[in-house]
Amino acid sequence: MSAPVLTAVAWPYANGPRHIGHVSGFGVPSDVFSRYMRMSGHRVLMVSGTDEHGTPISVQADKEGLTTRQLADKYNRVIAEDLQGLGLSYDLFTRTTTGNHYKVVQELFLALHRNGYVQAKTQMGAISPSTGRTLPDRYIEGTCPICGYDGARGDQCDNCGNQLDPIDLKNPRSKINGEVPKFVETEHLFLDLPSFAGALGSWLSTRTGWRPNVLRFSENLLGDMRPRAITRDIDWGVPVPLDGWRDQPMKKFYVWFDAVIGYLSASVEWARRSGDADAWKEFWTDPAQAYYFMGKDNIVFHSLIWPSLLLGQNGEGDKGGQPGAFGKLSLPTEVVSSEFLTMSGSKFSTSRGTVIYVRDFLKQFGPDTLRYFISVAGPENQDTDFTWDEFIRRTNFELANEWGNLVNRSISMAHKNVGAIPTPTAPTAADAELKALARNAFDTVGENLRRSRFKAAANEAMRVVGAANKYLSDEEPWKRKDDPQRRDTILHTALQVVSDANTLLTPFLPHSAQKIHEALGGQGVWSSQPEIREVADLDDPSLQYPVLTGDYANDQAKWESVDIEVGRPLDKPSPLFAKLDAELGETGPDWAPIVK
Numbered sequence: 001m002s003a004p005v006l007t008a009v010a011w012p013y014a015n016g017p018r019h020i021g022h023v024s025g026f027g028v029p030s031d032v033f034s035r036y037m038r039m040s041g042h043r044v045l046m047v048s049g050t051d052e053h054g055t056p057i058s059v060q061a062d063k064e065g066l067t068t069r070q071l072a073d074k075y076n077r078v079i080a081e082d083l084q085g086l087g088l089s090y091d092l093f094t095r096t097t098t099g100n101h102y103k104v105v106q107e108l109f110l111a112l113h114r115n116g117y118v119q120a121k122t123q124m125g126a127i128s129p130s131t132g133r134t135l136p137d138r139y140i141e142g143t144c145p146i147c148g149y150d151g152a153r154g155d156q157c158d159n160c161g162n163q164l165d166p167i168d169l170k171n172p173r174s175k176i177n178g179e180v181p182k183f184v185e186t187e188h189l190f191l192d193l194p195s196f197a198g199a200l201g202s203w204l205s206t207r208t209g210w211r212p213n214v215l216r217f218s219e220n221l222l223g224d225m226r227p228r229a230i231t232r233d234i235d236w237g238v239p240v241p242l243d244g245w246r247d248q249p250m251k252k253f254y255v256w257f258d259a260v261i262g263y264l265s266a267s268v269e270w271a272r273r274s275g276d277a278d279a280w281k282e283f284w285t286d287p288a289q290a291y292y293f294m295g296k297d298n299i300v301f302h303s304l305i306w307p308s309l310l311l312g313q314n315g316e317g318d319k320g321g322q323p324g325a326f327g328k329l330s331l332p333t334e335v336v337s338s339e340f341l342t343m344s345g346s347k348f349s350t351s352r353g354t355v356i357y358v359r360d361f362l363k364q365f366g367p368d369t370l371r372y373f374i375s376v377a378g379p380e381n382q383d384t385d386f387t388w389d390e391f392i393r394r395t396n397f398e399l400a401n402e403w404g405n406l407v408n409r410s411i412s413m414a415h416k417n418v419g420a421i422p423t424p425t426a427p428t429a430a431d432a433e434l435k436a437l438a439r440n441a442f443d444t445v446g447e448n449l450r451r452s453r454f455k456a457a458a459n460e461a462m463r464v465v466g467a468a469n470k471y472l473s474d475e476e477p478w479k480r481k482d483d484p485q486r487r488d489t490i491l492h493t494a495l496q497v498v499s500d501a502n503t504l505l506t507p508f509l510p511h512s513a514q515k516i517h518e519a520l521g522g523q524g525v526w527s528s529q530p531e532i533r534e535v536a537d538l539d540d541p542s543l544q545y546p547v548l549t550g551d552y553a554n555d556q557a558k559w560e561s562v563d564i565e566v567g568r569p570l571d572k573p574s575p576l577f578a579k580l581d582a583e584l585g586e587t588g589p590d591w592a593p594i595v596k
């Protein structure tokens with residue numbers, strides 16, 4: 001039996017709608033991977049949710065005239081709907097403001113604390129005088145003490161590149177409201193990261209299959225592990241379950257700390273909702289494999305910090321200890337990081353107006369064209385510019401001309417001439433060769449998907465499509481009126497390869513895959529889609545929220561070539577992919593920023 005697979009997907013931050021850069025980092029790759037893993041017989045648990053604590057949520061709530069809870073509710077729903085629209089097959093997409101999440105975060109913290117990996121320290125911290133909240137370093141600006149640049153941030157100067165401490169800035173001011181921050185003595189809890197450096201080093205040295213940039217980046221940081229604050233002066237977050245802390249309204253866990261524990265809490269919530277509260281354990285212990293998907297700005301949290309929390313919980317850092325309430329938990333099998341999708345060479349930016357929101361995109365173009373573009377032309381290994389021209393080209397030439405046309409003409413000809421899947425007779429070498437090419441692609445495409453090489457996987461699958469189109473052009477079934485047996489054999493071969501290619505492309509194009517399954521006379525669910533369910537909080541039934549979930553275990557799509565059934569009736573097919581207006585490639589749709 002294949003090992004269970006945990007797909008742990010980075011948590012989108014709930015301070016606004018997500019753009020196509022976000023979903024090209026964490027969203028589409030994790031779903032393509034999970035769908036493939038399910039198709040090849042693995043039990044998969046794909047979890048995530050919205051990350052809803054921290055200062056930027058409070059800042060955005062003030063801006064929109066909402067409470068933090070209202071703002072989190074608003075964007076939790078917007079984001080869940082967008083991810084559903086893209087067809088991301090989460091087993092559970094939840095949020096960090098649930099009673100379950102609070103309990104799991106506190107439980108994991110207590111294990112770290114008992115094992116000696118948490119220390120209290122007093123430090124000087126910046127506070128907003130008007131709210132009493134911690135003013136994070138990046139919300140403070142002033143004059144750089146090294147080069148004199150006036151726009152330096154509390155954490156670093158973009159002019160001279162030096163790392164800064166906000167207390168050293170001259171003329172410091174809050175970027176939120178311009179006030180002068182107050183520096184006060186404040187006590188915080190710190191995670192003792194240096195005591196995990198040894199264990200992390202040994203573990204990383206066993207991670208040979210990772211993308212080289214992720215591994216190199218992580219190993220470089222190992223030499224410079226310092227204690228890291230896990231609390232903040234803020235009223236919006238998970239309370240610290242220690243005497244002297246839990247009742248302080250302005251002391252909460254730092255948002256990064258609670259968010260990264262979300263992988264575990266979402267797994268626990270999924271299990272509790274499934275009726276078997278221990279069902280999560282199968283995905284967190286040997287021989288389960290755990291794959292974490294994110295953009296490159298998040299690597300450190302997944303390759304070093306989250307593993308440190310797990311090691312500390314397990315009692316496996318330098319100070320030893322005992323496993324906490326969750327027992328011994330597995331470290332990531334692989335951290336799969338994408339680079340950035342950019343626009344005219346820069347990151348998408350809401351403030352500069354250079355942003356394409358998922359919702360707008362889906363409304364005009366639907367999910368599969370975006371999923372395909374991200375998979376085949378996205379930022380898998382390097383920063384990649386999004387251009388409308390490239391998007392239109394991929395959609396028109398690869399999806400509409402190549403794939404859509406192959407499906408359409410094969411089924412149309414069989415429908416018109418036979419009305420059903422035709423009977424093959426006496427196959428030629430060309431028939432056998434094409435069928436073998438499609439069958440063999442299950443190994444090559446599958447191996448690439450297993451290793452998160454999405455571009456290579458999509459290209460290999462499209463190679464089968466290209467070969468089938470060439471086969472039809474060479475064999476010309478439309479000219480075989482005098483030899484219906486040969487015509488039917490050609491059409492049968494083409495339909496078999498359409499069926500195989502449809503399976504190979506299902507992880508990328510699950511919506512069209514369902515339609516093609518039906519167009520080939522299939523019934524029932526080929527590849528299911530996630531749905532939004534309104535649920536009550538498991539620990540506080542007065543709270544309701546939407547979760548994204550689905551039943552994927554009974555999908556018919558399996559990672560294998562299945563012989564098509566001769567005689568199955570075929571209807572006249574409808575076109576799969578509409579060709580887009582090539583002029584859109586110049587400027588994009590009128591709702592979108594102009595990208596050249």
Ligand SMILES: [Zn+2]
Nearest residue numbers: 144147157160
């Ligand atoms: Zn400077």
